[in-house]
Amino acid sequence: MSAETALEIREISKEFELSGGRKLVAVEGAGFTVERNSICVLLGPSGCGKSTILRMIAGLETPSGGEIVIGGRRVEGPGRDRGMVFQAYTSFDWLTVRKNVEFGMQINGVPAAERRERAERFINLVGLGKFAEAYPSQLSGGMRQRVAIARTLANDPEVLLMDEPFGALDAETRWLMQELMIDVAEKTNTTMVIVTHDLEEAIFLADKIVFLSSHPGRVKEVIVPEFKQGARIADKERAVKLDGYSDLEAHLMRLMREEGRGKE
């Protein structure tokens, strides 16, 4: 893993205007970097502004202060270099799985032959080969998220952003999807920023965990899961048994609890 920086978040803040002229500070001076080809997980209790940070990286929200830099360019609004997968299902119901995956490429004028070939590759990568001609309404929730992941990756973004992507799925589908993401990261060398409040998910997926405190969101601690010894573990059952896994889990639990207490 090289240490080249893909994405730089420089002291960003976000204030929301509430009714009655009051202001809510959702994020205050949060800063961190995301290395190329790494998986960075934003973890924190609810209300820590992790989704807001992700939306600012995507360009769907504008920071009130600070800046976000990707590949030397300052983020000014959404763009294809930062593809996003949402918690809610976002399949385009009127298109087949194949057409869904081709959508971004078609919008961006990728020639038809290349489009078909890339769509094929990413549909197979997420294990939907048999369902290429199906409509999303015929698929399960986990499969729809696979469509969203394939669609975003096929569009060749520099960073894949995911906002609690597996939050709506049942437990066993969720860990299958987590293993899929490790597989995808290894095969495609994609830089990922994933928002979650699920400790297990964070520990399993992350090359680096950015833990955020709540009200307002600040970076509380940046944690590299040392027990993985610089390599990703493809099998969740094996990860859980490794030395150091439970220590990290306990540490994160304590951080979560501290933040939770602050709220009451």
Next chain:
Amino acid sequence: MSARPTPFLQLRKPVSRRQKLLSALAIWVLFFGIWIVASASGLVNPLLVPAPQQVFATTFDLFFSRGFGSDVLISISRVLIAFALASAVAVPLGVMMGSFPAIEAFFAPFVSAWRYLPAPSFIPILLMWFGTGEAPKLALLFLGVIFFLITLIMDHTKNVREELVETALTLGAPRHKVVARVIFPAVLPDIVTAMRQMLAMTWTYLVIAEIVASTTGIGAMMMRARRFLNTDEILSGIVVIGVLGLLFDLTFSALHRWAFPYLRKA
């Protein structure tokens, strides 16, 4: 122990296809039965309520020997032309208003004010402006549906989920492509449903227009029949309007099923 008999009225349990058909048939048999009995027994004045068999005979007669077909065609063409014009304005405008709040802010105050004006109140002025040709009828039908159609389509467009729009934006779609390639196809099934509802309303205004100010069309025929106390012809007109409305509705729902196969569950 004997099995408990299933009650006829089961709370929210769907009925079989067969029972559905039989029930639909039964209510109409009952309706015509009462009508036939009432006419035959002399309970009602035959001048005001002719027997159903007479109404059907008259309907045949109207179509095959008195050129009623051309009246029906005129009525249908009025509905279709006015409705097509209204849709040609309402669909793009409604989608734009639902997509861009700035466009909504400009048009919505105007559209919602007009919605509260009953279209028939324009009949006198429309007659003064356009005379007695086709124009005032088309204008009435157009005015009667367009503001409702715009509002319905705008509301449906606003209901297109934000995540779909944001997904398209993060895939690199510029605004016009988000509207054309995501918002529009997402809202299209609802637009067709809204058009189906508003087409029924267009029929209502058609009859008003033809009764008040026309010498041609189904409504005009009915008003002529009234002058000669031909109740059977009036009832024929009502039956024909009902059947046509039903046919249009079925056509639209078939169109909906055919055009949006992806909405069917696997």
